[in-house]
Amino acid sequence: MKLKKLKDLREDHDYTQAEVAKMVNITQRSYSHYENGERSIPLEVLGRLADLYNVSVDYIMDRETK
Numbered sequence: 001m002k003l004k005k006l007k008d009l010r011e012d013h014d015y016t017q018a019e020v021a022k023m024v025n026i027t028q029r030s031y032s033h034y035e036n037g038e039r040s041i042p043l044e045v046l047g048r049l050a051d052l053y054n055v056s057v058d059y060i061m062d063r064e065t066k
Contacts, residue, residue: 002037005062009053024048
């Protein structure tokens with residue numbers, strides 16, 4: 001599942017994929033796979049991304065508004 005909001009959040013904060021990956025302790029390649037919907041995001045990583053952007057997991061998954 002491609003998560004458009006994940007890319008939008010990253011771009012809104014002017015982060016590169018490499019910067020986000022480092023902040024949530026994963027590789028840039030893994031992050032790229034998650035952002036492009038090529039792999040499912042592990043719950044632990046999804047939680048770290050939500051914390052990084054101060055949004056809910058549901059928001060990242062496009063299940064609610066910010």
